[in-house]
Amino acid sequence: MDVTGESSESGSGVSSSQLMKTGAFRDEERCPKQVSPIRGGGSRNTSPLGRVGSRNTSPSRQKVIKTKPRGLDEETVATFSKAVHPDVQMEDNIWAMLPEDLLNEILARVPPFMIFRLRSVCKRWNSILQDNSFLKFHSQVPSHWPCLLTFWKNSQTPQCSVFSLPLKAWYRIPFNFLPQWAFWLVGSSGGLVFFSGLDGLTFKTLVCNPLTQTWRTLPSMNYNQQRQLILVVDRTDQSFKVVATSDIYGDKSLPTEVYDSKIDKWTIHQIMPAVNLCSSKMAYCDSRLYLETLSPLGLMMYRLDSGYWEHIPAKFPRSLLDGYLIAGTQKRLFLVGRIGLYSTLQSIRIWELDHAKIVWVEISRMPPKYFRVLLRLSAERFECFGQDNLICFTSWNQGKGLLFDVDKKVWSWIAGCALQSYNSQVCFYEPRFDASVH
Numbered sequence: 001m002d003v004t005g006e007s008s009e010s011g012s013g014v015s016s017s018q019l020m021k022t023g024a025f026r027d028e029e030r031c032p033k034q035v036s037p038i039r040g041g042g043s044r045n046t047s048p049l050g051r052v053g054s055r056n057t058s059p060s061r062q063k064v065i066k067t068k069p070r071g072l073d074e075e076t077v078a079t080f081s082k083a084v085h086p087d088v089q090m091e092d093n094i095w096a097m098l099p100e101d102l103l104n105e106i107l108a109r110v111p112p113f114m115i116f117r118l119r120s121v122c123k124r125w126n127s128i129l130q131d132n133s134f135l136k137f138h139s140q141v142p143s144h145w146p147c148l149l150t151f152w153k154n155s156q157t158p159q160c161s162v163f164s165l166p167l168k169a170w171y172r173i174p175f176n177f178l179p180q181w182a183f184w185l186v187g188s189s190g191g192l193v194f195f196s197g198l199d200g201l202t203f204k205t206l207v208c209n210p211l212t213q214t215w216r217t218l219p220s221m222n223y224n225q226q227r228q229l230i231l232v233v234d235r236t237d238q239s240f241k242v243v244a245t246s247d248i249y250g251d252k253s254l255p256t257e258v259y260d261s262k263i264d265k266w267t268i269h270q271i272m273p274a275v276n277l278c279s280s281k282m283a284y285c286d287s288r289l290y291l292e293t294l295s296p297l298g299l300m301m302y303r304l305d306s307g308y309w310e311h312i313p314a315k316f317p318r319s320l321l322d323g324y325l326i327a328g329t330q331k332r333l334f335l336v337g338r339i340g341l342y343s344t345l346q347s348i349r350i351w352e353l354d355h356a357k358i359v360w361v362e363i364s365r366m367p368p369k370y371f372r373v374l375l376r377l378s379a380e381r382f383e384c385f386g387q388d389n390l391i392c393f394t395s396w397n398q399g400k401g402l403l404f405d406v407d408k409k410v411w412s413w414i415a416g417c418a419l420q421s422y423n424s425q426v427c428f429y430e431p432r433f434d435a436s437v438h
Contacts, residue, residue, distance in 0.1 A: 101133065108137035111144045112211055112431040113164060113171045129212070129433060139235070139434040146390055148401070148414065149193065149210075149429035151175070151185045160210060162429060163416055165403075170416045177213045178206070185425040187281075190233025191435025192240060193427075196226070205229065205242065205259075209435050216437040218242065221266045223254045230282050230289065232304070237262075238436050243289055243302070245282065246272030246309075256302065256309070261438065269307040274300050278323065281385070285327035292316075292323055299325075299353075314358050317351065326386035328352075328406065335360055336384045336391060338375075347371060348382075350391070350406070364404070366393075370411055374402055387428035394426055401426065 098106075107128060110118065119126045128134050148163040158175035183197025183206065195206045203226050208215035227247040233240040242259040244266075256269040277300075278292035289302040290312075299312040316323060319339050326334040333353040340346035348371055351360035366374075374395050375382060382395045389406040392414070400415040 101137075104128075104131065104134045104137045105141075108134060108141050111164065111167060112433060113144075113162070113167070113169075115433075135434045138432070143430050143432060145428075145430045146387060147429045147431060148392065148426060149185075149188060150424045150426045151193075152424035156180075161416070162210075162431065163414060165414075173210045174213075175210070178208065178215055179217075181206075185427060186229050187231055188427050188429045189231045190235050190240065191430050191432030192231060192233055192437065193429065194229070194231040194242070196229055207231065207240070207242075207437050209432075209437055210429075211431055211433055212435075214437050218259055219265055221257050221259075222268055223252075223257065225254060227254065228277075228282055228291070230284055232284055233435070238434075241304070243282075243284075243304070245277075245289075245291065245302075246270075246274075247277075256307075258304075258307070270309055272300055272302075272309050273311065274309075281324065283325035283327040283333060285329075285333060286331040290325050290327075290333060292325060312358060314353060314360060317349070317360055317362075321346075322382070324384040326384070326391055328386070328389045331355070332389065332406075334363075334386065334391065334406070336386075338382075346375075348374075348393070350404070364406070364409065366402075366404075367411065370402055383426070385427055390428070392426070392428070 107115070107118065107125070115128070119128060144164070144166065146165050148165070149160065150163070151158065151160050153159065158178055160173045160175045162171045162173055163169070164171065178195075179199070181197045181199045181204065183195040183204075186194040186196050186205075188194065191211075192207050192209055195208070197204060197206075202220075203224050204220070205218045206215060207218065221244055225247070228245045230243050231240060232243065239261045241261070244257040244259075246256045247254045253271050255271045257266045258269055259266045272291075274291075274293040274296065276293060276295035278294060283290045287304050289304065291300045291302075293300050293311075296311055296313070297316075298314045301310045301312055302308070303310070316335075317337070317339065321338040321340070323335055323337040326336055328334055333355075335351040335353070336348065337351075338346055338348050347368070348366040349362055350364045350366075352363050353359075354361050374393055380395055382393055384391065384393050386392065391404045391406065393402040393404070400413050403412050403414055404410070405412075
């Protein structure tokens, strides 16, 4: 689908060069900070720390630095633990003489959020996002991730911020390139973000790349009704699939449908042999899709290659109040839930499925001090999602998220204004320029 615009219900947004000129990546609603930005001195220094006017060599003090890059908005926390030394100045003609392929390989390893700032260096770098050789190198280097993407609406205007865990910084991404529907965030995979919603009374699905500002509406399903959806991206052949699970609409049983971007249409598959699904989101790992079900009790597993459902009789732990399935690496499947009927006895625990014995094995518990902060009241609900053995917790009344690393057994808070909106939706996100919506 190469046609863009309103008529085809797809969009390339605007070109990246236009975004830079029009200032579409400017901050529209900055988060309040207690410390004002520190402005730099007059001497020219390419180091971000060297631009700070007064240096603080005390290891016990911290200062918050706000910077406003040319591309995405940034909030960075810097810790001064030792004296700052000026950078060694490099000759401009050395950088100007770099071979094209070497320059592209260097820039491909720069975090995607920094690319927009670098594009202001020269005309050559400004057109880098349209350079096929750069995109080729970018597709071959490891992803800059994990990142958290938060989406919400402010006065019916879509808002999006991304938190980079490696950089420990929030970046604002403009989302005014999307159509004016009543849509909500479904999830993300391989650099693409997936939405579903209502255009009037019509149920629609949409896939977009926030970095390139491109989007496309998918064709309507054969049974076009709202249900659970999941996006799966295959980076090897630059394609993606969307799975719509079986559901019951009125007195009809809706079959499973799968969208394939290679053929640009939905195909009908088997009806799921389950009548009572749990409300938690699906988990996808090792080419298999998992859902919780109460009748029959256990899990329903969908094989994407064969298109058939199977029942896994894995009984849930006793007194499980909330249950979320989380896909990990190396075929690992986790169950995260709250245990206990009374507030004084409640706790959040994490189990892993033993595929051989078909039982849930407890592997960790949330420490009480984190549980009391995350859920102040026993009736409060929490959201949970994960990717690659990382699990993130958020609650409706908290302005921060809690991250748990399954491998390292480490708990840590993620704070930021993007998590403070009561209607914000959050998912893990892998920023990539080479992710195509077609």
